[in-house]
Amino acid sequence: MSAHEASLTNVPELHFVQYHISKEEEYLPVIRQLISKDLSEPYSIYVYRYFLLQWPDLCYMAQDADQNLIGVVVSKLEHHRSGTHRGYIAMLAVEEAHRGKGIATKLVRIAIDAMAQRNADEIVLETEITNTASLKLYEGLGFLRSKRLYRYYLNGNTAFRLVLYLKEGTGLKCPVHPSAAGGEMRSEY
Amino acid sequence: MPTSPSAPIASRRANASQPSCWDVTAPFFEAAKTLGTGTLVKDEFFTLFEAVGALEIMDPKMDSGFLAPGEDLEDYYDVTQPLSAQQVIGVVDQLLCYEMAWHQGYPLLQTLFTSHYIDVLLGSEPSDINQAVFSSQPDTSNDAGGRLVHLVLRAYCVATIKACDFVTQTVTSQNFFEEEDFSSHTYNRNLLVQVSEDHVVALLEEAEGWLEGEGGVSAIELRDVRLGLLSRIRLRKQFLIALCPGLSSEAQVNFNVIPEMLVGLEETHRFAEPVPTSFSQKIQRHLASTVPPRPIINLPFAEAVKKLSLLSKDAAEACRIQQYLKESPQELRNFLWAFNGRKPTPLAFPRAIPQTILFSMPREDWQLLYLKDLAGLVFPEDPVLDPVNWTIEASPRPGAPKHPGAVTAEIIDTFISQTMEGYYDLYTLPCQNRCRVRRMLRHVILFFDSLYNPCENLDTELQELHKDVVEFPLLTWINYQKLCLVEAMVQLGFELDIYLSDELAEMYWWLSRISAHRCGFLENLSAFARERQTRFLREKSIQKASSVEQTFLRLREMACEARSTELLAEAFSIMYMYLQYQHFIPTPRRPLSTAALRYELRMKPFLTVFPPGLPHFDQCYAELHPYGPYDENDFYPGGSDEEDHDKLPPEALRAEKNKLAQEAQRTIKEAKEQLSAVRKMGPGLGGAGCVAEQWEKNIADVLRACVGAGVALATVDKVVMTKGERVGKELSIEIPPSGERYHDWWIVPKVVVKQ
Numbered sequence: 001m002s003a004h005e006a007s008l009t010n011v012p013e014l015h016f017v018q019y020h021i022s023k024e025e026e027y028l029p030v031i032r033q034l035i036s037k038d039l040s041e042p043y044s045i046y047v048y049r050y051f052l053l054q055w056p057d058l059c060y061m062a063q064d065a066d067q068n069l070i071g072v073v074v075s076k077l078e079h080h081r082s083g084t085h086r087g088y089i090a091m092l093a094v095e096e097a098h099r100g101k102g103i104a105t106k107l108v109r110i111a112i113d114a115m116a117q118r119n120a121d122e123i124v125l126e127t128e129i130t131n132t133a134s135l136k137l138y139e140g141l142g143f144l145r146s147k148r149l150y151r152y153y154l155n156g157n158t159a160f161r162l163v164l165y166l167k168e169g170t171g172l173k174c175p176v177h178p179s180a181a182g183g184e185m186r187s188e189y
Numbered sequence: 190m191p192t193s194p195s196a197p198i199a200s201r202r203a204n205a206s207q208p209s210c211w212d213v214t215a216p217f218f219e220a221a222k223t224l225g226t227g228t229l230v231k232d233e234f235f236t237l238f239e240a241v242g243a244l245e246i247m248d249p250k251m252d253s254g255f256l257a258p259g260e261d262l263e264d265y266y267d268v269t270q271p272l273s274a275q276q277v278i279g280v281v282d283q284l285l286c287y288e289m290a291w292h293q294g295y296p297l298l299q300t301l302f303t304s305h306y307i308d309v310l311l312g313s314e315p316s317d318i319n320q321a322v323f324s325s326q327p328d329t330s331n332d333a334g335g336r337l338v339h340l341v342l343r344a345y346c347v348a349t350i351k352a353c354d355f356v357t358q359t360v361t362s363q364n365f366f367e368e369e370d371f372s373s374h375t376y377n378r379n380l381l382v383q384v385s386e387d388h389v390v391a392l393l394e395e396a397e398g399w400l401e402g403e404g405g406v407s408a409i410e411l412r413d414v415r416l417g418l419l420s421r422i423r424l425r426k427q428f429l430i431a432l433c434p435g436l437s438s439e440a441q442v443n444f445n446v447i448p449e450m451l452v453g454l455e456e457t458h459r460f461a462e463p464v465p466t467s468f469s470q471k472i473q474r475h476l477a478s479t480v481p482p483r484p485i486i487n488l489p490f491a492e493a494v495k496k497l498s499l500l501s502k503d504a505a506e507a508c509r510i511q512q513y514l515k516e517s518p519q520e521l522r523n524f525l526w527a528f529n530g531r532k533p534t535p536l537a538f539p540r541a542i543p544q545t546i547l548f549s550m551p552r553e554d555w556q557l558l559y560l561k562d563l564a565g566l567v568f569p570e571d572p573v574l575d576p577v578n579w580t581i582e583a584s585p586r587p588g589a590p591k592h593p594g595a596v597t598a599e600i601i602d603t604f605i606s607q608t609m610e611g612y613y614d615l616y617t618l619p620c621q622n623r624c625r626v627r628r629m630l631r632h633v634i635l636f637f638d639s640l641y642n643p644c645e646n647l648d649t650e651l652q653e654l655h656k657d658v659v660e661f662p663l664l665t666w667i668n669y670q671k672l673c674l675v676e677a678m679v680q681l682g683f684e685l686d687i688y689l690s691d692e693l694a695e696m697y698w699w700l701s702r703i704s705a706h707r708c709g710f711l712e713n714l715s716a717f718a719r720e721r722q723t724r725f726l727r728e729k730s731i732q733k734a735s736s737v738e739q740t741f742l743r744l745r746e747m748a749c750e751a752r753s754t755e756l757l758a759e760a761f762s763i764m765y766m767y768l769q770y771q772h773f774i775p776t777p778r779r780p781l782s783t784a785a786l787r788y789e790l791r792m793k794p795f796l797t798v799f800p801p802g803l804p805h806f807d808q809c810y811a812e813l814h815p816y817g818p819y820d821e822n823d824f825y826p827g828g829s830d831e832e833d834h835d836k837l838p839p840e841a842l843r844a845e846k847n848k849l850a851q852e853a854q855r856t857i858k859e860a861k862e863q864l865s866a867v868r869k870m871g872p873g874l875g876g877a878g879c880v881a882e883q884w885e886k887n888i889a890d891v892l893r894a895c896v897g898a899g900v901a902l903a904t905v906d907k908v909v910m911t912k913g914e915r916v917g918k919e920l921s922i923e924i925p926p927s928g929e930r931y932h933d934w935w936i937v938p939k940v941v942v943k944q
Binding site: 024025041042043044046047049050053054076109112122129139140141142143144145146147148149150151152154156158160163164165167168170171172 | 368369370686
């Protein structure tokens with residue numbers, strides 16, 4: 001049994017729920033509230049809807065027994081201009097009081113499983129180079145650092161791009177058509 | 190809102206030349222009724238990037254026009270009010286802090302454009318210096334407070350804006366990355382582009398004259414305060430002159446004196462009396478209404494002074510490239526890489542300087558540089574590059590066979606035009622920020638790789654005309670450059686902390702293979718040069734023989750350097766294998782990944798590139814695991830066959846693993862010998878004479894890494910031998926992050942003795 005599975009048993013009341021569009025009024029405000037806490041500049045509602053309306057099945061929430069939101073992961077999956085079927089983890093947040101219990105790892109694993117089932121070649125995300133907790137989480141799962149992105153965030157902080165290949169031959173895929181999505185939170189060369 | 194016109198849409202379109210407005214409220218609500226709450230209406234071209242750029246009106250964190258109850262839209266500040274000399278110092282020093290934050294990459298919006306003085310100066314869109322004033326009413330009074338504001342502070346502000354204009358011009362004329370390196374946005378404000386530099390200098394001199402003269406002396410009680418202001422005005426002038434685009438021949442000297450001038454500022458900063466009300470975040474509101482309110486970037490004064498000092502030193506160093514334009518291309522590239530490797534990495538403006546100088550060279554000069562490059566590696570004193578070839582005129586007779594010399598020139602010209610883009614990149618690359626250098630390397634490597642077939646064809650044609658040439662000379666040149674780039678990309682991975690600790694054995698193994706390949710190229714080429722030198726000596730062509738000898742010596746130095754990298758990388762790879770076998774670097778469990786998939790991901794930039802040609806994962810795994818898996822999380826799913834090491838009894842297997850420490854030590858020793866040989870040859874031979882100091886320091890740092898690695902290995906080995914399996918209780922290993930190493934590319938593990 002892995003560390004995160006073991007520690008998850010310490011929060012027995014926790015259950016994991018997939019987002020649903022029909023419940024936007026119930027879910028979205030709390031999701032926004034939870035995610036905004038970690039952001040210097042908030043995302044507009046369009047950013048949330050961009051993900052949640054197109055990939056509601058790639059957003060998962062961790063709720064306690066009283067249905068309070070404890071954690072959330074928001075992701076997407078589409079054909080990237082590099083030629084791969086790319087899953088992208090856009091947002092991940094867990095209530096501060098519940099950190100260190102493996103909830104984020106569990107959420108990420110559920111999202112990645114869902115993307116793998118839908119034929120994703122790779123999973124990609126960015127994280128600040130100083131965010132050791134996040135780096136530890138993803139690198140423990142098998143992600144590698146593929147690029148260092150200088151002053152990637154608006155506050156001037158630098159990021160690592162982390163990548164996980166799910167299928168052999170992903171590295172050999174070639175750009176298909178130039179109009180395909182770029183897809184990161186910030187534009188990139 | 191005007192009322193809705195009754196004309197149908199079609200007829201309105203027909204009347205498009207006459208602008209008209211109509212109310213769409215009702216039809217909009219009608220249409221919106223058909224959509225559920227939260228439905229996203231977007232076309233297929235709506236990207237995430239655009240979604241991220243969207244704003245929500247009435248959200249104070251996003252809507253810059255949002256007013257809290259009772260809040261004013263703008264802060265009022267009277268820029269014509271008199272200030273004391275101390276207050277002027279306060280404003281000026283704050284402006285310097287913002288200016289340096291802008292140089293770091295932050296937008297004007299969050300820095301200089303938060304100043305009411307700058308806002309007023311630019312708000313009237315001045316087209317000449319007389320319009321760049323704080324008040325349309327000319328300041329006729331001669332009182333001290335007025336002069337300090339309308340002459341001294343104004344001169345400083347105008348010169349600051351003009352400096353921003355110069356910097357923006359220089360940076361944006363070259364390759365840079367918006368926002369990441371530099372923010373060129375001016376929010377539709379003209380940075381006094383039409384105002385001549387001479388007029389700005391004259392204004393600064395007028396302020397200088399007043400401060401030096403009776404007016405200043407009688408107006409400012411404290412002498413040191415007055416001198417403080419003087420030093421600020423003088424610095425401003427000096428900086429402006431140095432920044433002038435086009436970079437005069439004195440630019441280097443002009444930048445060089447700035448660090449010492451800054452001492453005068455630091456000494457008098459204690460007099461600064463801040464005027465916080467003269468800055469406001471609210472100025473953003475009328476400059477950029479489509480971005481959320483952004484915080485003002487506050488750089489401490491000491492930090493700003495340090496940044497300006499560094500920027501000036503970097504700029505002065507960058508200007509030095511002018512001296513080497515006629516030297517060897519190797520010298521130029523060594524200069525650029527050394528410049529880029531300065532710590533901290535030079536900011537966008539100094540990095541634009543070498544580009545400005547290099548890319549103002551005419552194409553013919555570039556071609557000559559390229560030919561020199563070819564001659565230095567694959568065509569030493571070779572008839573292929575004989576200038577005569579370019580002077581042979583075609584025969585007027587139709588169908589007459591072409592002169593071989595003319596055909597040769599055509600082949601080389603074709604080669605140059607087909608590859609020039611990549612050749613320019615060899616010079617643009619080391620002018621980017623370090624992260625971008627690594628990422629751009631990948632693109633340049635792929636470009637060079639795409640030249641394989643065309644170059645092979647040109648070589649075949651060339652070899653039909655010239656029998657005594659290096660085999661596939663053009664391809665060799667391209668492949669050699671490619672190897673250098675691949676090597677640099679791997680090395681930058683170490684520097685930028687891209688690799689995890691359990692990837693280090695693999696990446697040093699890969700680096701060793703690349704350098705071995707490069708060394709092989711250089712050994713072949715130097716052997717060819719040696720042979721040619723002997724032939725010239727035999728033919729009594731003394732001058733040519735001595736020129737080829739120079740090439741030979743240089744190639745041998747480069748081979749020696751490549752060999753030292755190969756050996757040291759091999760040693761480090763063995764060292765990390767050893768540390769993994771001793772369980773100092775545990776393999777993470779990585780439930781979602783396999784070693785083969787990670788290999789493919791890590792090696793993605795090199796999967797299709799030849800040379801060096803990436804070995805198959807099985808081979809890599811076997812070479813890095815001579816005694817089987819490192820630990821329980823390290824397993825190779827495909828490797829079920831029994832290996833030799835499986836037959837060994839556990840004690841013997843452990844002894845074999847322990848021997849890796851000695852093997853690493855032996856290889857380090859060999860690498861050190863090579864490095865010492867390179868050091869002995871000196872920087873000049875390999876074209877590093879222009880950066881001799883950095884060259885020496887680099888070798889010294891690599892040698893320190895060798896020693897450090899030897900000590901680390903010996904420490905671990907000793908404890909392993911005495912404590913056996915219990916070694917983990919005695920020692921632990923830490924991987925020092927970039928910046929805390931002997932050398933960024935040679936990661937020496939830190940051995941920590943447990944209490």
